[in-house]
Amino acid sequence: MPKFLTDSEVKRYHDDGYLSPIDLMSESDAAAIMAQLEEVERLHSQHVHAENRNNAHLVLSFLDELAFHEIILDVVEDLIGPDYSLWGSVLFIKEPGSKHFVSWHQDATYMGMTSNNFVTPWIALSPSNKETGCMSMIPGSHRNAIIEHDDTYGKDNILTRGQVVKDVDESQAVDLILRPGQMSVHHGEIIHGSQPNQSSQRRVGFALQSYMPNNIDQHIGENMWLHARGKKRSQQNTTFLSRPAESLDKSALLQRDVVNKNFSDILYHGAAQRREY
Ligand SMILES: O=C(O)CCC(=O)C(=O)O
Numbered sequence: 001m002p003k004f005l006t007d008s009e010v011k012r013y014h015d016d017g018y019l020s021p022i023d024l025m026s027e028s029d030a031a032a033i034m035a036q037l038e039e040v041e042r043l044h045s046q047h048v049h050a051e052n053r054n055n056a057h058l059v060l061s062f063l064d065e066l067a068f069h070e071i072i073l074d075v076v077e078d079l080i081g082p083d084y085s086l087w088g089s090v091l092f093i094k095e096p097g098s099k100h101f102v103s104w105h106q107d108a109t110y111m112g113m114t115s116n117n118f119v120t121p122w123i124a125l126s127p128s129n130k131e132t133g134c135m136s137m138i139p140g141s142h143r144n145a146i147i148e149h150d151d152t153y154g155k156d157n158i159l160t161r162g163q164v165v166k167d168v169d170e171s172q173a174v175d176l177i178l179r180p181g182q183m184s185v186h187h188g189e190i191i192h193g194s195q196p197n198q199s200s201q202r203r204v205g206f207a208l209q210s211y212m213p214n215n216i217d218q219h220i221g222e223n224m225w226l227h228a229r230g231k232k233r234s235q236q237n238t239t240f241l242s243r244p245a246e247s248l249d250k251s252a253l254l255q256r257d258v259v260n261k262n263f264s265d266i267l268y269h270g271a272a273q274r275r276e277y
Contacts, residue, residue, distance in 0.1 A: 004074035017142030020176040020184030030181035053091040058256040076211045083230030092205040094197035099156040103164035108188035112220030116188040118212040124178035125204040132203035136173040141191040221266035
């Protein structure tokens with residue numbers, strides 16, 4: 001029996017490649033996390049922007065706690081089984097009125113994994129809707145394996161390479177509307193993207209990208225994992241990451257630098273350019 005989802009929700013995830021919305025916390029709890037994030041942006045913006053939008057859970061206690069939120073861990077267990085680790089996280093922030101967008105893509109394309117059967121919870125810390133530029137999914141597209149992507153390096157495209165899958169039938173797209181404190185989950189191979197933020201408020205999403213069962217290995221780059229639940233991965237060729245003792249702790253910052261260098265080597269493997277994020 002699933003721990004948090006219903007049997008039909010589990011089936012829907014496997015059929016469609018995503019599930020949304022899932023109630024994770026109250027709006028006021030989400031606002032409290034957002035306030036902590038905005039405080040870090042005000043005082044230490046270098047630790048959460050550009051390349052450091054990646055893996056902020058390794059240096060900020062309130063995002064680390066989110067990565068270990070009981071509901072998230074139960075949902076992930078329902079979808080990929082009891083033994084798994086977290087590979088990374090990304091803060092996807094679109095400022096009010098910014099042109100930033102995310103082209104149609106499949107996450108697993110450049111993650112260098114031996115299997116793509118993994119799951120990403122995406123947590124809304126502000127309203128995520130058509131106006132603010134929510135994610136849209138192409139249901140069932142996770143069943144077609146990886147499709148060729150073109151690397152465009154588009155200026156306003158917030159994906160590393162501006163990678164894009166061509167010929168997507170946009171009439172099939174489903175918008176994932178989330179209030180602050182709700183989340184969606186999506187499969188590593190689903191085609192998805194998002195439009196610019198046309199509103200006067202920020203759109204802030206925190207993607208735990210991704211939780212993966214222990215039988216998935218990195219075949220490009222180093223195996224670096226944060227154990228999340230159940231049995232630990234095999235020790236062989238694995239660096240086990242530590243949770244931050246406190247926010248912006250020196251050893252946590254040093255560890256995150258190493259992880260982000262590995263992240264960049266993986267995501268830009270074979271790329272014609274490297275960007276700042
Ligand atoms: O936040 C967005 O608009 C896109 C996020 C995304 O592509 C992802 O989490 O895989």
